[in-house]
Amino acid sequence: MTDALDWLAPLVSLDRLAWLDPLAWLVVLPLGWATLAFVLGSGRGAWAALAGVSLQLWLAVELAGTILADGATPPVGASEMAAHHAVGGWGAPLGIDLAADGLSAAMLILTQMVALPLAVYARAYFKAGDPAGAWFWPLMGFLIAGLNALFVSADLFNLYVTLELVGLASVGIVAAGGGAQQLAAALRYLFVSLVGSGAYLLGVALIYGAYGTVSIATLTPLIAAEAPRLVWLAAGLMLVGLLLKTALFPFHFWLPPAHGSAPAPVSALLSALVVKASFYLILRLWIGPLEPLLPAAAAWLAALLGALAIFWGSYRAIRAVKLKRLIAYSTVAQLGYLFLIFPLLAQPAALQAGVMQVFAHGLAKAGMFAAAGVMIRATGQDTVAGLAGAVDRLPVTLFAFGLAGMTLMGLPPSSGFLAKWQIIEAALAQGYWIIAVVALAGGLLAALYVFRVLRQAFLVSGADVAERGPVPAVPRTLEWSAFVLAAASVLLGLRGVELMRLLGAGA
Amino acid sequence: MTSGLLFALVGVALFALGVAGVVLIAQLPRRILAFNLMGSGAFLVLVGLAQRGDLPDPVPHAMVLTGIVVAVAATALALALVRRLHALTGRLQLPEDDGD
Numbered sequence: 001m002t003d004a005l006d007w008l009a010p011l012v013s014l015d016r017l018a019w020l021d022p023l024a025w026l027v028v029l030p031l032g033w034a035t036l037a038f039v040l041g042s043g044r045g046a047w048a049a050l051a052g053v054s055l056q057l058w059l060a061v062e063l064a065g066t067i068l069a070d071g072a073t074p075p076v077g078a079s080e081m082a083a084h085h086a087v088g089g090w091g092a093p094l095g096i097d098l099a100a101d102g103l104s105a106a107m108l109i110l111t112q113m114v115a116l117p118l119a120v121y122a123r124a125y126f127k128a129g130d131p132a133g134a135w136f137w138p139l140m141g142f143l144i145a146g147l148n149a150l151f152v153s154a155d156l157f158n159l160y161v162t163l164e165l166v167g168l169a170s171v172g173i174v175a176a177g178g179g180a181q182q183l184a185a186a187l188r189y190l191f192v193s194l195v196g197s198g199a200y201l202l203g204v205a206l207i208y209g210a211y212g213t214v215s216i217a218t219l220t221p222l223i224a225a226e227a228p229r230l231v232w233l234a235a236g237l238m239l240v241g242l243l244l245k246t247a248l249f250p251f252h253f254w255l256p257p258a259h260g261s262a263p264a265p266v267s268a269l270l271s272a273l274v275v276k277a278s279f280y281l282i283l284r285l286w287i288g289p290l291e292p293l294l295p296a297a298a299a300w301l302a303a304l305l306g307a308l309a310i311f312w313g314s315y316r317a318i319r320a321v322k323l324k325r326l327i328a329y330s331t332v333a334q335l336g337y338l339f340l341i342f343p344l345l346a347q348p349a350a351l352q353a354g355v356m357q358v359f360a361h362g363l364a365k366a367g368m369f370a371a372a373g374v375m376i377r378a379t380g381q382d383t384v385a386g387l388a389g390a391v392d393r394l395p396v397t398l399f400a401f402g403l404a405g406m407t408l409m410g411l412p413p414s415s416g417f418l419a420k421w422q423i424i425e426a427a428l429a430q431g432y433w434i435i436a437v438v439a440l441a442g443g444l445l446a447a448l449y450v451f452r453v454l455r456q457a458f459l460v461s462g463a464d465v466a467e468r469g470p471v472p473a474v475p476r477t478l479e480w481s482a483f484v485l486a487a488a489s490v491l492l493g494l495r496g497v498e499l500m501r502l503l504g505a506g507a
Numbered sequence: 508m509t510s511g512l513l514f515a516l517v518g519v520a521l522f523a524l525g526v527a528g529v530v531l532i533a534q535l536p537r538r539i540l541a542f543n544l545m546g547s548g549a550f551l552v553l554v555g556l557a558q559r560g561d562l563p564d565p566v567p568h569a570m571v572l573t574g575i576v577v578a579v580a581a582t583a584l585a586l587a588l589v590r591r592l593h594a595l596t597g598r599l600q601l602p603e604d605d606g607d
Binding site: 161178180202 | 581584585595
């Protein structure tokens with residue numbers, strides 16, 4: 001009897017069921033359902049996507065649980081990271097190692113958490129036969145596979161490949177609408193993305209030339225010990241390339257057209273997740289291998305650009321005529337907050353503030369774009385002025401927009417409040433009051449553009465609405481999935497402690 | 508100067524030319540070529556700098572192969588988008604952004 005079951009032994013006895021390792025499945029699952037959706041054909045595969053993303057969310061939470069449990073007793077020896085997987089049984093340097101710590105696990109949870117309500121939203125948004133949604137599901141799957149792979153990559157070259165996967169899938173999804181304007185936005189985005197990852201690749205090539213390895217864990221002590229001038233050039237190239245992809249001011253020029261002209265579910269995915277992927281990589285490099293190279297001036301330059309992004313993005317959002325442009329410029333502004341943390345990184349609270357802002361903005365902006373998609377459907381036009389009197393018809397959607405706006409402004413108890421409060425606290429503790437002033441001013445500016453939309457919808461009479469003819473009915477699913485995302489961004493503020501603990505674990 | 512260093516320096520020059528092309532050229536097919544030039548430059552640096560000792564290092568070769576696959580995929584995507592844009596607008600340049 002035992003002999004008969006011997007074949008099972010390698011499957012179940014390997015350390016913690018290696019074949020069930022969430023690290024590998026978080027990449028394989030989305031690839032699987034994306035391919036399935038592609039084979040099924042145009043506009044199909046929504047159910048596969050929903051089932052897949054639900055499973056991924058469970059896997060990501062499971063992974064976070066493992067990392068938290070291991071965090072109490074940090075693993076000593078072969079792997080630096082808390083969770084570790086050698087693809088196909090071939091470890092580095094020959095094969096590819098996947099690894100995750102608290103930061104990766106947090107990003108994985110955010111990705112699946114945003115993707116799930118958006119999948120529900122997109123299923124209702126792209127009704128059968130909508131040409132813009134024809135290939136949405138395969139592209140979304142490949143995009144999420146790329147993002148997940150990026151968050152679990154442990155070497156600089158694999159990170160380059162995943163950056164390109166994310167970039168190409170994003171360009172495809174922007175172009176999916178097929179109109180000349182969308183194609184132009186997609187092409188602009190493609191060229192920016194290629195120049196950004198090209199600069200990153202050249203940096204990786206120089207680093208490989210200097211040290212003969214691209215593993216982050218191996219590089220960190222090597223760079224700390226000795227850094228020839230070549231490596232400074234490499235670090236500069238990699239960071240500039242990634243800043244271009246993150247759309248930090250003044251590299252933000254490509255973002256508003258790309259995010260503003262895509263269909264609402266696509267804009268939501270791009271604004272909430274894709275720009276965060278390159279930010280994650282900047283953060284990972286900044287607090288990891290590149291840390292000994294970067295002078296304080298570099299951190300202050302990043303913070304200065306972040307502050308300019310907040311002011312310029314908010315100004316353009318306040319002036320925007322189109323609703324989706326307003327939200328896209330708000331993304332430019334909110335990304336600026338992420339860079340305010342760099343001069344403060346001496347305190348662990350600064351890293352926590354940055355990741356909290358990534359979560360707050362990810363959930364809130366996904367909810368806001370989703371709500372905007374509903375408003376555009378219902379009013380038939382993508383303008384702020386067209387929202388006059390919309391509150392009578394779309395109370396849930398406007399409530400969702402308001403909740404998301406609350407997070408962007410940083411009102412308590414939202415997660416945006418937590419993020420901004422931590423930035424301000426860390427800034428004051430280190431005597432950098434100027435950063436606290438910028439963070440506060442950014443909140444006020446956000447209030448201006450959020451209330452501009454709400455004022456139009458609530459206070460301006462919609463008397464001329466009747467002249468536009470019958471208003472198309474909007475599916476309830478659309479309104480409620482937008483609401484779930486926006487509400488999550490507020491409620492996360494009450495659960496911030498868990499996220500902080502995860503960040504501290506397994507690093 | 509070793510041949511490896513020469514390759515790397517040529518690679519950096521090609522990369523810079525490529526970036527200038529992608530940024531400055533308005534004609535889309537030429538921009539796509541410029542991007543390919545940029546990629547080739549990075550690959551030359553990768554292979555050139557790794558030429559130390561007598562035995563060639565296989566790791567950068569594997570990386571360059573992967574990089575070529577990525578570059579081919581990106582080129583194909585860019586060409587498909589440009590063809591579609593040409594079919595819709597009859598032009599091979601990006602229209603002005605209507606932004607606001």
